[in-house]
Amino acid sequence: MISSIKHNVFSKVAVLLFAMLTLQSCFVAKDYKRPEFKETPNLFRTDNLPSDSISMADVSWKDLFTDPFLNQYIQEGLENNIDIRIAIQQMAAAESYAKQGKAGYLPSLDLSGTASRDKYSENSQFGSIFSGSIDSYDLTASLSWEADIWGKIRSSKRASDANFLQSVAAHKAVKTMLVSQIATTYYQLLALDEQLKITNESILTREKSVETIQALKDAGQVNQVAVDQSIAQFNSASALKIDIEKSIFQTENTLSLLLGKSPETIERSSLDTQKLDTDINVGVPAVLLRNRPDVMAAEYGLINAFELTNVAKSQFYPSLTLTASSGFQSLEIKDWLSANSIFSSLVGGLAQPLFNKRSIRTQHEVAIAQQEQALLNFEKTLLTAGNEISNTLYNYEAENKKIVFRENEVVALRKAETNSEELLNYGLSTFLDLLTARAAALSAELNVVESKLQQLLNVVDLYEALGGGWK
Secondary structure, three states, X not given: OHHHHHHHHHXXXXXXXXXXXXXXXXXXXXXXXXXXXXXXXXXOOOOOOOOOOOOHHHOOHHHHOOOHHHHHHHHHHHHHOHHHHHHHHHHHHHHHXXXXXXXXXXXXXXXXXXXXXXXXXXXXXXXXOOOOEEEEEEEEEEEEEEOOOOOHHHHHHHHHHHHHHHHHHHHHHHHHHHHHHHHHHHHXXXXXXXXXXXXXXXXXXXHHHHHHHHHHHHOOOOOHHHHHHHHHHHHHHHHHHHHHHHHHHHHHHHHHHHOOOOXXXXXOOOHHHOOOOOOOOOOOHHHHHHHOHHHHHHHHHHHHHHHHHHHHHHOOOOEEXXXXXXXXXXXXXXXXXXXXXXXXXXXXXXXOOOOOOOHHHHHHHHHHHHHHHHHHHHHHHHHHHHHHHHHHHHHHHHHHHHHHHHHHHHHHHHHHHHHHHHHHHOOOOOHHHHHHHHHHHHHHHHHHHHHHHHHHHHHHHHHHHOOOOOO
């Protein structure tokens, strides 16, 4: 008899395992494969690409920026910036979920203790049998474990891991952006300093010019209109000086905010001492997949959505759960923890969802849609990165060509200013010619400073666009 029972149990278990293995052949959690985009090879729209994967993004910001003040501010910003600290907390939260995902293979264990007193109505079914009240004392430990037959737990773990790595990439993206913002703001300060220097020199020149024109008027060579125009030009330069000083004040406040501290005066060097000693190597487009943090974050988002689709699909299949419980149970508190009060049970359950108001199918359809959305977001992020690099490369080359003409323009206009002033002294030119040459020369000098600034900013922009700054 016992042998027959054991044989029946063995047969049922064998049938159950065979059925599961047969179903498993229909679905096993798929492994993620990186998608290939046809646009990637021509992502930068330029023929000036190396055959290898060397990129300036691999250069540390400590090596790219040689200004000691700037390096100090970048280090300070990476330690104290509010956005960086927020990203770190987001990363810590994602890490906790990742740890939870790794614990998915472990069983769950619960411990409960209860003490109850039941008093039945005398007219009830049990009240007619039991008189008075019944005390019950229970101490139970319950253990439950689900077999990962379809890869649901494995996919959930991979999804939580991808979510954590996405937060790490987001933290890197914040670092890249912060390094770029600090460098950009610092260089803007240097450019404003240079423009203020030029403006101050122009104010001194125009102040002397007012005295000269006044003397020429007294000599009868010019009229009062020339004197008034000279005074107006002096005041125009003085007003420009105030605007530049205001911009310096606001830019210092902006940099202080990036450094995570209250507004203060920023120590700095000069624009002429800045030199970014680096080869402008962008690397092949595929390098973006491992260098640019927002592209990495977008791919981890796709991996997360892919694994959650695996999880949603696994819900269609049966789950095998083993549940065990043991503890002490007694009607008398004095016998509660005795050997005769010990009980135990072991249950194996196979649950196959049949009808649940379409919730499983809906979850699966939503997961597929979200995976496609994540794929499109990954592709868009990659294309956006390529667009930024393409624009920055073109701007860099264009600015290098333009600054030559800007510098030649300044030389020509300064000569025109000097010649106009000499001709005016001999009565061979009008004061209007001098005013025009002087205004154009000041504007051209300020434009040269702007071009020098743009040269620096283009390198910074390219460095950020390639994903540099977080290493």
